[in-house]
Amino acid sequence: MLNNLIRKIKANDSYKIIAEFSFLQFFFWSTWAIYGAYLVYYLTDLGYSNMRIGTLMSIRTFMGLIGPPIVGYLCDRLESRKIVFLISMFLMAVFVTPLTFYGDFMLAISIGVVGFLWEPQQSVLDSWILETSAHTAHNYGFMRAWGSIGFAIIVTVFGQIIERFGWRIHFLSYGVVVFIVILIALSIKDKSYSGLNQKDDNSIKNSQKESEAKKLNLEAAKETPAEVNEKNILRLFKNPDYIFILLITLLIFIPNQMLFVYLAPIIKSVGGNSTDLGYTLFFNALSEAPIFFVAKYFLEKYKTNSLLLFSAFFYLIRFIIAALASSPVYFLFFGMLQSLSFGVFLVTVRYYVKLVAPAALKTTAQSIAMMSAFGAAGIIGSLLGGYLIDNFGMSVMFKVGIVLASAAVLILALVVFRDNKGLENRA
Structure with missing residues (x-):
């Protein structure tokens, strides 16, 4: 075999x-x-x-x-x-x-x-x-x-x-x-830019067939600023679909980063130790694999906004489990839900950004999206989490995380409802 x-x-x-x-x-x-x-x-x-x-x-x-x-x-x-x-x-x-x-x-x-x-x-x-x-x-x-x-x-x-x-x-x-x-x-x-290069090559060939040498030079002069404009990073931030995914990413990952930065003391607070932390990280990583294996099929079958709602809902469930935890066993279930939360979210966001980002800024768009999740949300989550734990206790930190995750679920639910309503009206 x-x-x-x-x-x-x-x-x-x-x-x-x-x-x-x-x-x-x-x-x-x-x-x-x-x-x-x-x-x-x-x-x-x-x-x-x-x-x-x-x-x-x-x-x-x-x-x-x-x-x-x-x-x-x-x-x-x-x-x-x-x-x-x-x-x-x-x-x-x-x-x-x-x-x-x-x-x-x-x-x-x-x-x-x-x-x-x-x-x-x-x-x-x-x-x-x-x-x-x-x-x-x-x-x-x-x-x-x-x-x-x-x-x-x-x-x-x-x-x-x-x-x-x-x-x-x-x-x-x-x-x-x-x-x-x-x-x-x-x-x-590395064939990842071949599509863009092929597009440029085809444009040149078509221009050569349609124009004389002088006209071709003029056309090339016009295309130069257009090519530069295509790689202008500001184009991303004028795209409402791209801004939307950055907002949802922040709402989900600020509480997520709060949890993971302080996961060790959180587990310790319910009687756990480094071994329990290791088991949590093991199940956290291993649980992602099955959802990644079948990602191709759910991307073909379901809309990206519906998948984002699905993942945001399970992020919310994870935060609630962590808030209610009274022993390290709870965090094994917390880790196992990584697939339905982060697994679905990562694949969907990657594919969503691929669809909405300009061809010349694909990697930039993907990098900024992940920067939003692990960079901006990481700084806010670590500072906010530490402040809340030191001044008000872990229970308040969990409540703030649940509120932010609930906001993401609510916004995505409204977007999915709007999309479905639009389809009904067109039908």
């Missing part, structure tokens, strides 16, 4: 590309399982105070706010996602692998650099997949599922590596996994 699958992949170029991107997602997210999942744990072992750890996490989040539009814009300007991806991965390996040798200053620099590069890397890779072909776009969920599986496996394995071999081996292993990521990425051709 395995041999038949391998022959099928070799015979069909589309299946080969999907297999390559699946491996790339697996090892790409494995790097974050090594670094991102255990960074706070490492800082705690160094004896850093909560305030100091919070400051360093704010640096990472702030740099993650700056990085996406810059890196995304570079991709669109250079018209190469692969080159930007490879350079970024190499730089992250350079700054993370020797982490245990750093003093306080270099540690802060390293966290800031990784924050700047990591957030846009997700969008660069996802845009590379989405824009390679219609076939890869429809199978994006399948490939992203392997990223969740990679994270779930590696986050569990490296928890044991820390206990047995220590932090030095842990972070040196990060460099090895990044090396694998780079090797896989080098083997994949």
Whole structure:
């Protein structure tokens, strides 16, 4: 059976590309399982105070706010996602692998650099997949599922590596996994801008058939400012559909980031420990995989606004579960609902942005959308969550999160109702 699958992949170029991107997602997210999942744990072992750890996490989040539009814009300007991806991965390996040798200053620099590069890397890779072909776009969920599986496996394995071999081996292993990521990425051709280039080539050929040399020069002169205008980032913020998705993303991810930044103390407050945190993160990541595998089918069957409403509703349910939790067991159910909340949301938002963003600004649009979720919402969520916990307690933080999530559900419900009403009137 395995041999038949391998022959099928070799015979069909589309299946080969999907297999390559699946491996790339697996090892790409494995790097974050090594670094991102255990960074706070490492800082705690160094004896850093909560305030100091919070400051360093704010640096990472702030740099993650700056990085996406810059890196995304570079991709669109250079018209190469692969080159930007490879350079970024190499730089992250350079700054993370020797982490245990750093003093306080270099540690802060390293966290800031990784924050700047990591957030846009997700969008660069996802845009590379989405824009390679219609076939890869429809199978994006399948490939992203392997990223969740990679994270779930590696986050569990490296928890044991820390206990047995220590932090030095842990972070040196990060460099090895990044090396694998780079090797896989080098083997994949970057065809993600070929559609845009083909469109430009066809326009030139048609102009040559219709015009004399002098007329062609005049036409080219007219097209130059138009091409520049196509890559004007301000076009995104004049698009009401794009502004809408940024608003919904903020309403959902501010409370989501509040929960995840303070997940360890929240679990500890109900009698949990680091083992319970590990199990929660394991189920959180693993539960995403099934929904990513079937993403192709629900994207074809349901409208994006309906899918956004579905995911927002399950985000709300997760916040309620966390608020009502009286033992660590509740957070196992919290983790399992990641698929119906984040899994559906990520695939839908990626596809939504692909549909509404201008062709010349696809990566920029994807990067800013994720910047809204993990950058802006991350800063607001971490600061607001810390303030509410310190001054009013966790129960008030949960109430604020539930109110924001409820607002997202209500807005999306009204949009879906309006869309359905419009269809009835046209019928």
